[in-house]
Amino acid sequence: MQRRSFMAASATAVATAASAASPSGKIRLGVIGGGRRGRSNLRSVLKLTEDIEVVAISEVFEPNLQLTLEMVPNARVYPDFRELIEADDIDAVLIATPDHWHAYMTVEACKAGKDVYVEKPISVTVHEGQMMVKAARKYDRVVQVGTQQRSGKHFQEAKDIVQSGRLGTISFVRTWNYSNAYPDGIGTPPDTEPPADLDWDMWLGPAPERQFNKNRFGVNPYSFAHFRWFWDYAGGMMTDWGVHLLDIVLWAMAEPGPRSISTYGGKYALIDNRETPDTIMASYEFPGFVCTYENRVANANAGGLPGYGIQFHGTEGTLYVNRGYWEITPEQRRNRGGGAENRMEAARGESRNPTTDDHWRDFVAAIRDRSKPICDIEIGHRSTAMALLGNVSMRSRQRVDWDPASETTNNKEAQTYLRSEYRPPWKLEL
Ligand SMILES: NC(=O)c1ccc[n+]([C@@H]2O[C@H](COP(=O)([O-])OP(=O)(O)OC[C@H]3O[C@@H](n4cnc5c(N)ncnc54)[C@H](O)[C@@H]3O)[C@@H](O)[C@H]2O)c1
Incomplete structure (x- = not known):
């Protein structure tokens, strides 16, 4: 709560590392994986248009790409997610692919200076999770894990x-x-x-x-x-x-x-x-x-x-x-x-409260003040x-x-x- 009131007081004054280059001050998000969960995350993201702009999508299955574009028609399409991760005008990525991709994409996104919202479970092996924690720390990135229950008031x-x-x-x-x-x-x-x-x-x-x-x-x-x-x-x-x-x-x-x-x-x-x-x-x-x-x-x-x-x-x-x-x-x-x-x-x-909405709000706040989100990667890794x-x-x-x-x-x-x-x-x- 303290962080939230700090945010409210200094909403536009705080230029963040991640979004400093964005003329609108919004976090420019790239989505990797527009399947069922990718799109349900987008429903939460689209409630935060003051803070997040969805600028890119990468998806390898055309029908899911089309369903995602119906939600974010102005997003650029990257057939190869590696180009999305490398793009200079993207601040953060949502990784909502199947689990076996999470570790590689998270580590590469951290290397490219992106903040990351990665779906649970974060990995298929324990070693992958250890590498994700190391990458987040080494490149000083905000990495939120999609175990959104922690954002639920009743939890x-x-x-x-x-x-x-x-x-x-x-x-x-x-x-x-x-x-x-x-x-x-x-x-x-x-x-x-x-x-x-x-x-x-x-x-x-x-x-x-x-x-x-x-x-x-x-x-x-x-x-x-x-x-x-x-x-x-x-x-x-x-x-x-x-x-x-x-x-x-x-x-x-x-x-x-x-x-x-x-x-x-x-x-x-x-x-x-x-x-x-x-x-x-x-x-x-x-x-x-x-x-x-x-x-x-x-x-x-x-x-x-x-x-x-x-x-x-x-x-x-x-x-x-x-x-x-x-x-x-x-x-x-x-x-x-x-x-x-x-x-x-x-x-x-x-x-x-709708927990995924608030989980995204928490991610935004963490990006803005460069703090650890409620389900920081180390927490998501341990779970x-x-x-x-x-x-x-x-x-x-x-x-x-x-x-x-x-x-x-x-x-x-x-x-x-x-x-x-x-x-x-x-x-x-x-
Ligand atoms: N937090 C939650 O409550 C919650 C709920 C459901 C699913 N999930 C998680 O979300 C993730 C996705 O699950 P889902 O049910 O949406 O799966 P899904 O198969 O419906 O969606 C995954 C999408 O990723 C795409 N994809 C695969 N490889 C890709 C690549 N290299 N580049 C770009 N796109 C690629 C697939 O084509 C597919 O459209 C899983 O890890 C799952 O555990 C979390």
Whole structure:
């Protein structure tokens, strides 16, 4: 709030490093990836026309390029995002491509002096995330991660309740997403030639060369794209949604990361060509508490609770939070008369702000005063790493002991999943 009032007082007086060259004083934004999330970010950006001007777009799939241009008809089009990143008259970039591109594009944008809004999860491997943090620091860039829940007022209240101690000693935190796509899930389309209006090689980028498959590309007008369910590009629900939930856990519990991770899961029910599990349970050990992430894609029963959320289980009560509200359910104790009484007051708070809009406002404010945004890249990296480690444990079939300070494990099998090779000519270097 303090930063916001400072901003209001000196709105036009503050010439920023990033936008100094813009005659209008606005931040000139280039968009990389005009898919579903790219366009939903643009809906927030277009509410900030006093501060941001969308000047460029790069997209390798013509139908998504056209949909994006309908929103920002004056934007210049760059078929190759590298030219957008190099352009002198762009101050900041939005990276809303599939996950396997995030690290390369972020590092290159930082090198070119751009500020960055990069979607979650920030990376496909832990090593990529480490490189992104280093690039942001080395080139002194503002890098906001699209874990926008932290900009939600009711999420901030939930975090404050957890940190106030009102829930007592919190020994267990549970996070989950449940749905049911049984039996065919995303189906099993055959490999084919890529469509003529897609640059498949530029979509694959640093990922291994692979024949086109409709599901690997995954763009679908009726759902979020299916690239999420293939290891070369993403990490399944563990990272796609897990990162949003685990991000709030690390924030509220004021922890840098787990000390060990054990995950079980597999593809037990769905009959489709996805690679990521339809059932997973990751357990994270912290000093003083255990945290779990559970995902089921073949059974949606959430035991009377919504299909996703976070529960902080304390000795005095349980706090549940999702994107709509938070709610405290008190624990009970026996009173002298032999009855039961609540250990704390029940309470509830509703969501009161569109979080992505405010996440962009936060990004703008950070660019203007060159401060760290609310989901600075290091925060986004830690939350992404926690989610990625869930997959590392499952895929290596190991309990992974983890040092969150050095971000290392002595477990040799697990180490092989912390980093992957880029397909030439792509190189991740500072
Ligand atoms: N913060 C949130 O709540 C939230 C919600 C949904 C998605 N996301 C994230 O946003 C990202 C995009 O997800 P989506 O569902 O919009 O995917 P999508 O496939 O619909 O969109 C990605 C777009 O990037 C384009 N693209 C791929 N490679 C490119 C390149 N080299 N240059 C230019 N464009 C390229 C694709 O053609 C596609 O149009 C993912 O990382 C996802 O996790 C975040």
